[in-house]
Amino acid sequence: MAAWTDLLLILIALTNLAMTGLSSLGTCIRVMAIQGVMLGFVTIGVRHDAVSAHILILVVGVIVIKGLVFPRLLLRGVREANVRREVEPFIGFTMSLLIGTLGLPAAIWLGSRLPAIDPTVSPLVVPVAFHAILIGLFLIVSRKKAVTQVLGYLGLENGIYIFGIALVKEATILIDLGVLLDIFVAVFVMGIAIFHISREFDHIDTDRLSTLKE
Amino acid sequence: MIAALFLIPSLAGLTAFFIRSDTTRRTLLMTTAIGHTILTTAAWWVKEEVHAEAWLALDALGLLFLSITSLLFLVTAVYCLGYLGREPRGSHHDIEEGFLISNAPEAVFTGCLLVFLGMMSLVCVSAHFGLIWVAVEATTLASAPLIYFHRHHRSLEATWKYLLICSVGIALALLGNFFLAVAAATPDGSTMPLVVQNLMGHGDSLHGAWLRAAFVFLIVGYGTKMGLAPLHTWLPDAHSESPSVVSALLSGALLNCAFLSILRAQQVLSAAGCAAFGQDLLLLLGLVSIAVAAVFIVGQADYKRMLAYSSVEHVGILALGVGLGGAGAFGAMLHAVNHSLTKAMLFLVAGNILAVYGTKSSGDVRGVLRVLPVSGLLWVTGFLAITGSPPFGIFLSEFTVLKAALDQGRPGVAALYLALLAVIFVGMASVFLKMAQGEASGPFKRKETTESWSSTLPPVTLALVVLMLGVHVPAWLSQLLHQAAQALGGS
Numbered sequence: 287m288a289a290w291t292d293l294l295l296i297l298i299a300l301t302n303l304a305m306t307g308l309s310s311l312g313t314c315i316r317v318m319a320i321q322g323v324m325l326g327f328v329t330i331g332v333r334h335d336a337v338s339a340h341i342l343i344l345v346v347g348v349i350v351i352k353g354l355v356f357p358r359l360l361l362r363g364v365r366e367a368n369v370r371r372e373v374e375p376f377i378g379f380t381m382s383l384l385i386g387t388l389g390l391p392a393a394i395w396l397g398s399r400l401p402a403i404d405p406t407v408s409p410l411v412v413p414v415a416f417h418a419i420l421i422g423l424f425l426i427v428s429r430k431k432a433v434t435q436v437l438g439y440l441g442l443e444n445g446i447y448i449f450g451i452a453l454v455k456e457a458t459i460l461i462d463l464g465v466l467l468d469i470f471v472a473v474f475v476m477g478i479a480i481f482h483i484s485r486e487f488d489h490i491d492t493d494r495l496s497t498l499k500e
Numbered sequence: 501m502i503a504a505l506f507l508i509p510s511l512a513g514l515t516a517f518f519i520r521s522d523t524t525r526r527t528l529l530m531t532t533a534i535g536h537t538i539l540t541t542a543a544w545w546v547k548e549e550v551h552a553e554a555w556l557a558l559d560a561l562g563l564l565f566l567s568i569t570s571l572l573f574l575v576t577a578v579y580c581l582g583y584l585g586r587e588p589r590g591s592h593h594d595i596e597e598g599f600l601i602s603n604a605p606e607a608v609f610t611g612c613l614l615v616f617l618g619m620m621s622l623v624c625v626s627a628h629f630g631l632i633w634v635a636v637e638a639t640t641l642a643s644a645p646l647i648y649f650h651r652h653h654r655s656l657e658a659t660w661k662y663l664l665i666c667s668v669g670i671a672l673a674l675l676g677n678f679f680l681a682v683a684a685a686t687p688d689g690s691t692m693p694l695v696v697q698n699l700m701g702h703g704d705s706l707h708g709a710w711l712r713a714a715f716v717f718l719i720v721g722y723g724t725k726m727g728l729a730p731l732h733t734w735l736p737d738a739h740s741e742s743p744s745v746v747s748a749l750l751s752g753a754l755l756n757c758a759f760l761s762i763l764r765a766q767q768v769l770s771a772a773g774c775a776a777f778g779q780d781l782l783l784l785l786g787l788v789s790i791a792v793a794a795v796f797i798v799g800q801a802d803y804k805r806m807l808a809y810s811s812v813e814h815v816g817i818l819a820l821g822v823g824l825g826g827a828g829a830f831g832a833m834l835h836a837v838n839h840s841l842t843k844a845m846l847f848l849v850a851g852n853i854l855a856v857y858g859t860k861s862s863g864d865v866r867g868v869l870r871v872l873p874v875s876g877l878l879w880v881t882g883f884l885a886i887t888g889s890p891p892f893g894i895f896l897s898e899f900t901v902l903k904a905a906l907d908q909g910r911p912g913v914a915a916l917y918l919a920l921l922a923v924i925f926v927g928m929a930s931v932f933l934k935m936a937q938g939e940a941s942g943p944f945k946r947k948e949t950t951e952s953w954s955s956t957l958p959p960v961t962l963a964l965v966v967l968m969l970g971v972h973v974p975a976w977l978s979q980l981l982h983q984a985a986q987a988l989g990g991s
Contacts, residue, residue: 401709403682419675426668435664442668446675454681455691460630464674 288408291331294324295410298448299390302421302441306386307379309372311433315360318437322352325444332407332451340458348447356440364433374430382428386421393417403453411452418445501548502556505539505566506622506635508532513614513642517607525610526581532614533577536621540570544976550627552697557627560983561767564833565760566624568840569753573617575958576745579848580613582954583745586855594652595858601652609649616642616749623757629677629694632761636673636725639754640666647742647750658734658741665734666725673721676765679714683707696764703771711769712777718765719781726758728785728819729792732812736796739808740860744851747804751811752844756836759818763988766822770989775825783823787916789816794920798927803862804850806931807843810886813924814839820917821901822988824908829990831900833981838893838969839886845962846882849875852955853935857942862931867940874956876936878963883932885966887925893969 301321308314326349333341375382393416400412422442426435443464450461512532519525543558543566550557558566584606591602603609619642622635640663648659677694683706684692684699692698699706724731739747762782769778793813800806814835821832852875857865869876885892888899898921905914973981 400713401707423668426664432660439664439667439671442671446671446678449675450678454678455685460674460677460681460694463630463634 292408292410294328295414298324299414299417302418303386307383311373314437315357318440319353319357323349329451373434375428377428389417389420407452415445415448502558502625505625506618509614510618513611516614517611529577529610533574537570537574540567553693553695555628555631556625558625560980561987562624564980564984565756569620572752572844576748579958580745582952604649612642612645620753620757627696633677636761637670646746647738649743655741658737662734662738669721669724672717676714676717676721679710683710683714699768700771706772711772715765715769715778719762722758722761726755727812727815729789736805736808740804744847748844748847752840755815775989779823779825782819786816786820786823790920794923797924802860804860807846824904825990826904828901828904829988830985831897833984835897838897841962841966842885845959848959849878859943862935865935865942866938869936871940874951878959880936881963887928891970893966896970
């Protein structure tokens with residue numbers, strides 16, 4: 287049981303690394319979709335001692351929402367808004383990949399600063415979760431397009447979700463909050479906002495939104 | 501009854517989306533605002549006995565912040581009546597750049613405004629950390645369409661920044677809640693309910709290291725919403741681009757609600773014996789906020805942005821007061837009241853000036869005292885009040901915080917605080933006084949300059965309350981402030 291969970295966790299870390307180096311917007315969205323599906327299975331792996339109906343609903347919800355619905359909406363958004371297919375970073379791809387890789391030791395260090403958690407949980411969970419959060423934040427600040435920022439936000443959210451399933455054993459309602467409400471914020475509202483941005487300016491670069499500066 | 505405080509405005513808000521008649525909708529807005537104030541007033545007398553594990557409870561802290569929110573909403577609702585009446589229908593010229601824009605439908609505006617009130621009330625009455633989180637999240641969602649009322653590229657940019665930055669903050673606050681749940685795990689593996697009173701009661705058995713980690717994420721997450729530097733970057737844009745009524749509510753009520761969420765975490769931290777950890781963080785962020793605000797206030801050319809940076813300054817003072825503890829906590833509570841009322845008044849007056857002059861650039865506005873006598877007078881009064889000149893309330897609360905710093909043997913903090921306040925005073929004086937005085941000049945947008953009662957009565961009321969609070973804090977308010985300060989371990 288533990289072996290494939292660890293494998294999935296490593297794959298999640300790799301998809302995050304890939305996000306920093308990929309240049310095609312469509313591929314980025316698909317990579318995040320794969321990550322969403324893997325996230326669903328990791329839930330079972332991490333909570334294998336107590337797979338309840340509640341957990342199963344959560345798993346299905348995560349896979350459907352993060353693996354299917356969001357990617358579809360984002361791909362459609364990109365198509366309809368006629369966004370150029372490249373990611374357009376502020377920080378170059380090589381540099382981004384380097385920063386993403388350096389994120390790993392940083393995440394391991396951050397994880398070691400936290401008090402020890404339940405020994406039945408894989409030791410990979412905390413570093414992978416921190417890594418996802420760091421990469422998510424990095425993508426939000428280092429990419430020009432609104433769509434890429436949403437992808438970064440999804441990555442950040444996934445990292446927090448991994449923390450949730452690994453740490454919060456009893457109050458599962460807290461984890462549900464994360465899944466249900468972050469969906470609402472991240473894509474619904476931002477999707478609507480993107481829609482307006484693309485409508486009114488015919489582009490969805492956030493660096494063109496730069497009138498309000500000191 | 502506690503549930504009614506957030507249910508009534510939320511339901512009224514949802515109804516407002518479907519009301520087609522402007523008159524009916526505005527009546528609903530006004531009735532709900534009055535009803536909410538009556539309920540809040542009743543809550544001062546009727547103390548409900550609540551179970552220690554109840555998710556909804558109204559303690560002194562919650563009641564204080566709820567009262568501020570309710571009063572502000574009532575006052576801004578009156579202002580709103582006139583404001584919505586004056587707003588043009590259909591497409592009209594942008595007041596600053598002249599291109600054609602249209603407003604969001606009034607039903608959406610009113611609906612969101614009421615839901616916003618409902619969710620801010622929910623923050624005030626929540627005793628469960630998960631529920632607080634949901635409520636803070638919901639305030640973000642409800643207020644975003646308000647910022648984007650005038651549909652132009654500047655407000656869109658502000659809304660985008662607001663949503664993105666605050667949603668990242670809220671995500672991090674959720675992580676803080678997870679850590680809190682770990683800290684509250686009992687040895688047999690189950691988790692205590694994350695209810696403030698319950699956690700405080702079991703303070704000794706909480707896991708200290710996890711609790712501190714939780715606090716760091718909660719203060720970063722909610723601090724983003726509160727506008728503590730360096731997490732404040734959304735704030736100047738959202739406050740300057742949203743309609744002035746919305747800015748008044750954002751600054752006067754929303755920032756307080758986020759502050760309350762941090763205070764809840766600080767309460768638990770104190771009960772677990774780690775009060776100093778939280779206080780040091782608050783003190784640091786407070787001083788950084790005041791310093792950042794001072795830097796951006798000096799030479800600020802946009803008067804609404806200046807007010808926004810002034811909010812960063814004042815949330816910094818709130819954090820500083822609680823961070824100092826002791827009498828500082830009382831000072832912070834009093835300051836929350838004073839700042840909310842003063843800042844809301846200033847934003848409303850700024851709205852009056854903007855409507856007539858048609859520019860937010862302070863260099864282009866001259867002679868407000870001649871053009872708009874009442875607003876001009878309020879502008880000068882507001883300047884004196886917000887910079888902490890006697891006899892206004894802010895003088896009293898800022899002085900209390902200063903005294904707390906000196907009493908605790910922290911002359912360095914006190915000196916830095918005073919120096920920054922002085923810089924801010926000079927920075928604001930050069931803008932406010934120039935705008936108020938001189939010959940009337942500016943790119944006037946509106947010819948008739950008679951001031952309607954709906955645009956002057958709300959700020960006049962607020963100014964009078966702030967003046968009264970500076971001269972005499974009534975016993976009933978003082979008692980509540982003391983109770984709130986005691987809940988934070990102050991005096």
